[in-house]
Amino acid sequence: MNTKKLFLLLVFSLLFISAALWGQNGSARLSSRLDTLIKYKLPAGSHVGISIYDLTDGKPLYAYQSDKLSRPASTMKLLTTITALSRPEADEPFRTEVWYRGAIEQDTLKGDLYVVGGYDPEFDEEALDSLVNTVGRFPFSVVAGNVYGDVSMKDSIYWGSGWAWDDTPASYQPYLSPLMLNKGVVTVTASPGMKGDTASVECVPVSSYYTVVNETESHTPSAGRFSVSRNWLQNGNTLVVKGNVKNRQTGMVNLYSSQDFFMHTFLERLQAKGVQCPAGYAFRELQKDSLSVQMALFETPVQEVVNQIMKESDNLNAEALLCRLGAQFTGRKWISDEDGLAAIRRQIKVLGEDADNYKLADGCGLSNYNYISPDLLVAFLKFAYSRTDIFQKLYKALPIGGVDGTLRYRMRRGTPSYKNVHAKTGSFTAINCLAGYLHAANGHLIAFAIMNQNVLSGAKARAFQDAICDEVIK
Incomplete structure (x- = not known):
């Protein structure tokens, strides 16, 4: 080997060694800074679990009690959403339908009208009027039979396991129904x-x-x-x-009884359109046959539902996604929350974890019975990153630090985390969590989960989490 080649080889070797040592030193410096934050900024009397993983380098960056079980609050929505988006049927829209069963003769529907629920959590007044207007264009003005609501998609349990009874009548705790x-x-x-x-x-x-x-x-x-x-x-x-x-x-x-609110208002608006209907309604499953005709259909895209789950931490949307996940996972029409949770447990197993090491109670995190770890959250985030089809839908829906969603008033302009953190928040009494992705100053994409427990000051927990993100980004 000539002198020039030997010299170049030596230079490259030194650069490689220097880069490796710099990386090790950089990781050590980060660990030291995060240890210091935990020592001095973690709210007194509280606990925290942290897991941080460099997706670009494919290696862990930092862990602190990362395998300890914690209540996730709304970061539970990440498990529900990522599992649902991994399904082959992930892009199927949510549907609400109106059918009649019978025959139209002259000006009369001699048969029954059915409104079939598909658990659309974004179904609003405009959607209702769309269904009513479509039904109103059919060639009848009298319904001689009955009007039914079909809510057979899900069991009649209207709250999730472990939901607090005294959270009603708050709008964030809905009465669940298809x-x-x-x-x-x-x-x-x-x-x-x-x-x-x-x-x-x-x-x-x-x-x-x-x-x-x-x-x-x-x-x-x-x-x-x-x-x-x-x-x-x-x-x-x-x-x-x-x-x-x-x-x-x-x-x-x-309002108490969502399904009754829906059917009462549907019937009221149909009557206002000049359609003579029975004075009341009942609930009954549509048995489709040759006399069954679909009259109207309203669809909501999955991305719209996911955006609300992540940006605004919408509990109903997460439970609706869990319900539909259960139907897709089991192949059955009649399902319960447990069917959706079984799908998440299956996904945990696919990730190489033991689902028996965790407790899953609902899809949105309102339940105090949920127990997972920071490592599990990061495992789901890593999986989503590995699947472009999932990552694109999830990433665009996550709140952006200092910009929108539940992070709009955090990570202000001028801080390292501003616009560089895309993450899901999770909080209720004594619980405050943050999990998602961040862009480091070196261009790397990082997955992280911070789970604060037993902290009565949400402001202090949020300040601690923001400081952790700032240090990782630097």
Whole structure:
């Protein structure tokens, strides 16, 4: 070997060794900085588990109690969504259908009308009017038979396992059903009048299914804080709006029995279109035969549902996706939450983990019975990254630090994490988690999970997580 070649070989060897040592030193420096954050910035009396993995290099970056079980809160939605997006049928839309069974003679439908629920969590007032208008174009104005809602897709358990009973009537805890209108939630808007006068109140969607009691006072601080509730202890749907209204105020409240809210309002609007229908409705499964005809169909794309799950941490959307996942996984029409959870457990096994080491109770994370680890979250994030079809759908839906979704007010402009973190949040009392992807300053893409437990100050937990992300990015 001549001198020149020997010299070049020596140079390249030194560069390689230097790069390796720099990488090791860089990793050691990162570990030291993160250890320091845990020592000095972790809220007193709390616990944390952290798992960080370099997807670009294909190697772990940092771990701290990463195999310890924690309650995930809404980061549970990552397991549900990634598993659902891995299915061959992942792109099938959510469907709500109207059928009749019988025959149309002259101006009369001599038969029954069915509204078939497909657990569409984004079905809103516009979608309802679309179905009603389509039905109204059929050549009849009288329904001589009955009107049925078909909610046979899922069992009648309307809350997830371990959901807190006293979280109702909050809008984030819906009454689950394959037929949901506006997520089973009413939005109440109050506008002030003259001082002391009752404020004007508007409700969306409009329906006679609920009643409103207006106890507000305009520009009257002694009236107390503005609030919207209902007689939920009696499973009633009397909405009580009260308190001081000094400017335009909005409140949201769930309604008891989503399926009844849907069917009552559907029937009411069909009658308003001039279609004479029975005074009431019932619930019954459609048995399709030669007399069955589809009248109307409304579809919602899966990406729209996933966007809401991730950006706004929508619990109903996650439970709807879990329900549909169960139907796809089992091949059955009639399913329960457990069928969807079985699909997630199967995915855990595919990732080389033992599903018996974890506890899965629902698809959205509202349950206190869920127990998973930071390592498991990162394993799912790694799997999603390995599948372009999954990663593209997931990544575009994740909140962006300082920009949108549940991260819009975190990771402000000027911090390393601003726009460089795409992650799912998860929080309820004493729990605060963050898991997703971040772009490091060296151009690497990183998967991470931070699970804070037993911390009563959400602000402190969020500040700790943001600081961890800043250090990893630097």
